[in-house]
Amino acid sequence: MKGLLLFSLAVITLQSFGQNKTPDSLYHEKYRPQFHFSPAKNWTNDPNGLVYLDGEYHLFYQYNPFGNEWGHMSWGHAVSKDLVSWKQLPVAIAEEGNTMIFSGSCVIDKNNTAGFATKPGQVAMVAVYTAHITLNNLKQDSTLQNQHIAYSLDHGRTWTKYKGNPVLDLGRKDFRDPKVFWYEKGKKWIMTVVFPHEHIVQLYSSPDLKQWTYMSDFGPAGDINGIWECSDLLQVPVKGKTNQYKWVLLNSVSTTMQYFIGEFDGKVFHNEIPDGHIVRPDYGADFYAGITYNNLPAGSLPVLIGWANNWSYAGSIPTFPWKSIMSIPRTLQVTKINGEWALLEQPVAALKNYRLKPVQFENIKFNGSKLLPVQGQQMEMEITMDPGRDDSCGIKFAVGNSHYFTIGYAERSQELYIDRSNSGDTSFHPDFKNWLKTSTAIPENNNKIKLHIFFDKSIIEVFADDGQVVITEQIFPDEKNKAVVLTSTNGKTVFDHIKVWQLKSSWDLR
Ligand code: FRU
Numbered sequence: 001m002k003g004l005l006l007f008s009l010a011v012i013t014l015q016s017f018g019q020n021k022t023p024d025s026l027y028h029e030k031y032r033p034q035f036h037f038s039p040a041k042n043w044t045n046d047p048n049g050l051v052y053l054d055g056e057y058h059l060f061y062q063y064n065p066f067g068n069e070w071g072h073m074s075w076g077h078a079v080s081k082d083l084v085s086w087k088q089l090p091v092a093i094a095e096e097g098n099t100m101i102f103s104g105s106c107v108i109d110k111n112n113t114a115g116f117a118t119k120p121g122q123v124a125m126v127a128v129y130t131a132h133i134t135l136n137n138l139k140q141d142s143t144l145q146n147q148h149i150a151y152s153l154d155h156g157r158t159w160t161k162y163k164g165n166p167v168l169d170l171g172r173k174d175f176r177d178p179k180v181f182w183y184e185k186g187k188k189w190i191m192t193v194v195f196p197h198e199h200i201v202q203l204y205s206s207p208d209l210k211q212w213t214y215m216s217d218f219g220p221a222g223d224i225n226g227i228w229e230c231s232d233l234l235q236v237p238v239k240g241k242t243n244q245y246k247w248v249l250l251n252s253v254s255t256t257m258q259y260f261i262g263e264f265d266g267k268v269f270h271n272e273i274p275d276g277h278i279v280r281p282d283y284g285a286d287f288y289a290g291i292t293y294n295n296l297p298a299g300s301l302p303v304l305i306g307w308a309n310n311w312s313y314a315g316s317i318p319t320f321p322w323k324s325i326m327s328i329p330r331t332l333q334v335t336k337i338n339g340e341w342a343l344l345e346q347p348v349a350a351l352k353n354y355r356l357k358p359v360q361f362e363n364i365k366f367n368g369s370k371l372l373p374v375q376g377q378q379m380e381m382e383i384t385m386d387p388g389r390d391d392s393c394g395i396k397f398a399v400g401n402s403h404y405f406t407i408g409y410a411e412r413s414q415e416l417y418i419d420r421s422n423s424g425d426t427s428f429h430p431d432f433k434n435w436l437k438t439s440t441a442i443p444e445n446n447n448k449i450k451l452h453i454f455f456d457k458s459i460i461e462v463f464a465d466d467g468q469v470v471i472t473e474q475i476f477p478d479e480k481n482k483a484v485v486l487t488s489t490n491g492k493t494v495f496d497h498i499k500v501w502q503l504k505s506s507w508d509l510r
Contacts, residue, residue: 027507031319031458031476034378034505035354036308036328037086039076041321043068045314046177046230046289047305048075049092049106049127051156052296057083058156059305059326060127062103065091068323069315073100073132077156082350083303083329085506093127093150093159102145103177103230104129106156107189108295113208116151116160125152126209127159128191130176131166145175147193149209168193168204168212177230180209181294186266190215194251196227201251203233203269216268218249218260223278226254230289233269236261236302239333239344246272246334246341250281252289255310257281261334261341272341281343284418284471285310285435286459287327301331303348308459308472313429318476319458327472328454328461337468345467347454354509355380355501364498367491369396374500375482381453382499387411387444388492397455398423400481405473407462408487409449415439416449416464416471424477442469448496456503 026040038044042064049060056079063076077092093101109116109124116124127150135142146169150161168178168191178193183205191204191212199220204212219228231251238244247264249271250257258280262272273279281290281304290306306327309317317323330345359374377398387393387409394408405423409416417439426432442449442464452463462471486495 027505029320030479032322033325033456033459034507035084035351035454035503036325036456036459037078038322038325039063039078040088041068042066043070043323044076044307044326045070045309045324046103046307047291047326048103048129050291050293050303050305051106051108051125052293053108053123053125053155055081056155057081057293058106058125059086060092060106060156061326063091065094068321073102075101075127075129079156082353083348084350084354085509087510089157092152092156093129093161096161098134100132102130102132103289104147105179105181105291106294107180107182107209109151109209113189114149114151114210115208117153122153125156127151128167128178128180128209130178132176143173145172146170147175147178147191147212162210164210167210179230179232179291181234183266190233192231192233192249194228194231196229199224199228201228201231201249203267205267218269218271221271222260222273223253223256223258226256228253230291232291233264234292234302236332236334236343239335248332248334248343250290250292250304255285255288255312257287257290257306259343261343274340277340279342281345282306282327282470282472283440284438284462284473286474287470287472290327292332301333304330304332304345306472308474310435312431312435316429316432317474318425318428325459330467330470342468345463345470347452347461347463351380351454351503354503354506356504357501359500361498362496364486364495365491365493366486366488368488370486372484372486372498372500374484376502377455377457377477377479377482378503378505379455380501380503381451381455382497383451383453383495384497385409385449385451386447386494386496387449388488388490388494391488391490391492393488393493394486395451395453396485396487397453397460398475398477398481399483399485401478403477403481404485405460405475405477406487407451407453407460410439411444413439414441414443416442416462416469418460418462418471418473420473420475423475424481426476428476438471438473440469440471
């Protein structure tokens with residue numbers, strides 16, 4: 001009887017393992033982030049169609065269903081209840097014939113302006129994307145980009161392409177990445193879409209998502225050192241003020257991003273960031289094509305997700321069987337710093353639910369380096385430090401066997417710097433060498449520097465000074481290099497407060 005019981009238990013355990021769990025190896029491969037989204041296998045780039053509906057956050061993304069390199073671009077699909085644990089679903093909108101499905105956005109057509117909902121109670125999710133069309137397969141550069149729509153009446157599970165496509169066509173080779181939102185004040189849809197080489201964001205409006213009218217151009221402005229892609233115009237709350245908002249225009253520039261803050265009058269965006277001042281939502285090497293969610297529940301802050309990779313070397317990063325991940329989703333606010341508007345980013349609050357018990361340290365001062373009694377490659381850390389005069393202070397992760405990743409603060413130049421030159425595999429692409437160090441000015445706030453750091457296997461995100469500066473960087477360290485070390489080159493820095501959490505894997509909690 002006891003034997004039978006044990007046997008049945010074993011069967012039940014095996015069955016439940018088979019039904020509910022993925023095999024141990026999937027999502028636990030070398031370098032696989034544990035609280036960031038990546039597809040189970042194959043290539044991804046830009047986040048697309050970020051939209052919330054009925055308890056689900058949808059993440060569509062540029063996806064190659066057939067391989068671990070860019071190609072056959074289609075919209076992959078994943079859903080989450082908290083923006084941290086993701087469940088991958090089948091491909092949503094697939095490449096068809098000579099047409100790839102490039103980046104775009106999703107809206108919820110609550111007023112049925114497009115007429116896609118035909119039964120009572122139905123609400124259409126509408127995707128607006130760029131069709132990348134190869135006109136003649138023999139002549140490789142003969143391509144056309146225009147804007148298409150598709151709709152879903154079952155929460156993004158199945159899609160129908162609109163028969164009247166394209167909905168916006170200028171006959172141009174490069175015209176892409178429509179981001180659409182409902183502009184309540186003018187009761188109309190607004191689209192931003194880019195001319196990459198001209199550094200222009202165009203604004204269009206529509207009553208029904210099908211007919212689009214040109215309104216205005218923004219740009220060239222700010223950083224025009226690379227092609228412009230993936231723009232986004234949105235209203236962002238002013239921190240600490242009820243019902244006060246500014247308009248933020250985001251766009252990607254070749255391998256990085258920038259933002260502008262100002263006002264939108266229903267037709268034209270008016271930038272208030274001074275000429276010549278370039279500001280970025282992320283100063284690291286690995287944050288691109290970021291866009292924000294549509295249709296979030298009332299009272300939510302806007303949420304931004306970026307592609308955590310860099311076109312210079314993206315195709316060669318040493319990860320298998322997937323390539324590329326999404327950043328931590330970040331909430332947005334704006335505030336004035338020294339008289340100028342600035343974007344503030346915070347990791348989504350749900351990440352706190354993944355914390356294990358914290359370890360804390362107070363008031364540490366030393367000369368040189370100090371090993372912290374914590375270890376790992378899957379952790380969150382908050383540090384407040386008081387950098388000593390002329391000191392170079394900071395923290396090293398993935399330390400071991402002469403390797404490390406440095407997040408440092410140079411007191412004399414008041415710069416936060418990141419150095420991944422000795423962090424592990426840096427030889428997978430010759431251009432990675434050009435992206436080993438970055439530094440960004442951040443003034444000490446009352447003589448303190450506050451860092452909020454997330455380290456997840458092959459990605460590090462640093463939110464500095466309450467999200468005024470964010471830096472995202474990939475690293476490919478040996479799995480054995482798990483030590484964490486503080487540094488203070490002249491011994492004058494006080495590490496006031498350090499709190500460390502190991503984080504649970506989101507893949508186990510889906
Ligand atoms: C940005 C981008 C977009 C384009 C997509 C193609 O990373 O180049 O402009 O729509 O990727 O995958």
